[in-house]
Amino acid sequence: MAKIDDVARLAKVSKGTVSNVFSQKRPTSNEVRERVMSVSRQLNYVPNHTARSLVTKKTMAIGLTIPHGSFFFSAFHTQFINGVILEAASYGYRVLLDIIPVHEVKTPFLTSYPIDGAVVMRPTANDERITLMHMGQIPFVTVGHVMNENIEHSTSVDNDNAQMMSNICAYLVGKGHRDIMFLNANEHMTVSIDRRASFVEAMKEHGLDVEEHMIHHKPELNSSEYMDYGYEETMDILGKQQKKVTAIIADDDRTAFSVLNAVKDLNLSVPGDVSIFVICGDNSMMVQSNPSLTSMDLQPSELGAQSVRLLMHQLGVLQGEYEENIIVEGKIIERNSVSTIGSDEDRE
């Protein structure tokens, strides 16, 4: 590979000038610029990324830390990542996927993080990734709020879980549902904690009490119950226990599909006997489902883009004032899995 000195020599200029031609940090004359570029083309020269980084102290990469433990992508992750990559690229930044629990890096590999900042997805309570970023002086943006002690000032992007749950409940109650079962995400996730509380509160505002058996949490990824989440709960509560449930809020599309199966096995129908509302799923799947599933669109891609924009502000790439905590709207997308009940009395 040709280096800057080779170009400088052949173009009869100093390496500082060659540097300026490429970095465009100081002006260069047309004459010189063309000579340098011409020589560079001949030699196939391109500035060395690492050398540049060493002195500028910028790696032009941001980390994207996905929740570790058992690593897994859902539709939400997928679209979120999509948003992050595209937005980052528009600022010349690359995205480094990051799942290694840092304390496990063995000595000969141990180095500083080659990133300028990070987007941390779905932090858990006292998330160590966040503690590490904080210690390592790496600017970061979280998706979902931080729940670490000793860290107060943090920028984040999130859906308004309280507002969303409130909207969902209002939507369902407005359609006559009073017995709503909530199949929540895993209980360790901060979103899950928020949503649970908001759900109970929203129901209370409609004068409805939520009994314990109406809220469930997704089992751990590697547990044996994981794959049947939604099915088992539905069979148990609606079948065996014969509790009254007219609507089910499912955390994601897969859970909803499980519920769909259980409902079918109970010889009930959706949305005739039971309505289903999905919080987060793959739109194309939910459209193709039968019946198609009414859902909340969390706009994960928009969340991703916004998180990068926030990070760029922190890195000084974007100038000006900015909100430290951005809320992205969740939008209800009506499809065919929720019916209106009790309308008989209303209309007749």
Added chain:
Amino acid sequence: MAKIDDVARLAKVSKGTVSNVFSQKRPTSNEVRERVMSVSRQLNYVPNHTARSLVTKKTMAIGLTIPHGSFFFSAFHTQFINGVILEAASYGYRVLLDIIPVHEVKTPFLTSYPIDGAVVMRPTANDERITLMHMGQIPFVTVGHVMNENIEHSTSVDNDNAQMMSNICAYLVGKGHRDIMFLNANEHMTVSIDRRASFVEAMKEHGLDVEEHMIHHKPELNSSEYMDYGYEETMDILGKQQKKVTAIIADDDRTAFSVLNAVKDLNLSVPGDVSIFVICGDNSMMVQSNPSLTSMDLQPSELGAQSVRLLMHQLGVLQGEYEENIIVEGKIIERNSVSTIGSDEDRE
């Protein structure tokens, strides 16, 4: 941030020694090592990644280039990426997601690629990403074979598409199906080209001719027909044109769901009237589907891991001989979407 000189001074050793303590490239005495580590802990010192990279000429990162154009993840991608990340991490490598068509990088951002090698997913014919890797001297492994002129010697990981199609056809024909429609992937993808040819050939071996209307290709991602792929084709061929089709091979789970809907709208049933076989999809979705979908497991995660292992061999991280082109088996997973037909005659 503390630097190596600070540590060297306080530990009363030369920076070269400190370097050796961390990189473990040369032996150091216990006494010295402990002194250095102790000082490092005090100062919170960690070697600077960029500085190390500059001289070792290793970034300890590999690129993962996802097919560009409109960037989108399917279940295959998701699991594949999963495999790549986990395997790479075990060698101390990080993964840089890469989707920027390189020729679009604007001047002030133009630098060499900060990666040691790359995994290129699903190359298209004459893929420019590959040409660039080749020119830039960056070792790479492809998933699916290369179809670039002037590049002959390439390492790759792949499923045996011919064998797979042959197995699928044998499976379906064995169950009495003779009229099989194939909803293939997008026609620009090399897998799609391979599979089409293999499908026709496999059918021929069973003495069956494939008519033109029995093979379709997924529309472009941003086209209006994209979302309805599977539905439209089924409605048209089985409905409007009233062609005889007893089994449909769908490229992915979503396409299969579309087909499922069309079949329902035609007042037919799966697998009673029409059988469905999925080539690649999210297992948890296919299990939850009703009926659950029989599919070919491409083992994307295994493909990802193998591709990294190949790359590590090329980078000299792994020693010893190795296959340049690895084939990962596709396994048929029987569920409930394929029925045996014509068995009446056989048995009676």
Added chain:
DNA sequence: CGAGTTTATTAAACCGGTTTAATAACATTC
């Protein structure tokens, strides 16, 4: 037209590590 200002260029220092070649300290061997 000469003092003052602006603009493009450059030589040298610098970023923070690794690596080479030299050396000092300690073990072996005969």
Added chain:
DNA sequence: GAATGTTATTAAACCGGTTTAATAAACTCG
């Protein structure tokens, strides 16, 4: 106990760029 081999340590060169401070050349303007 001198000659040889081994091991840990170090000073200095080096990786390939950017940046600073100095300078030369080209403009302003009274």
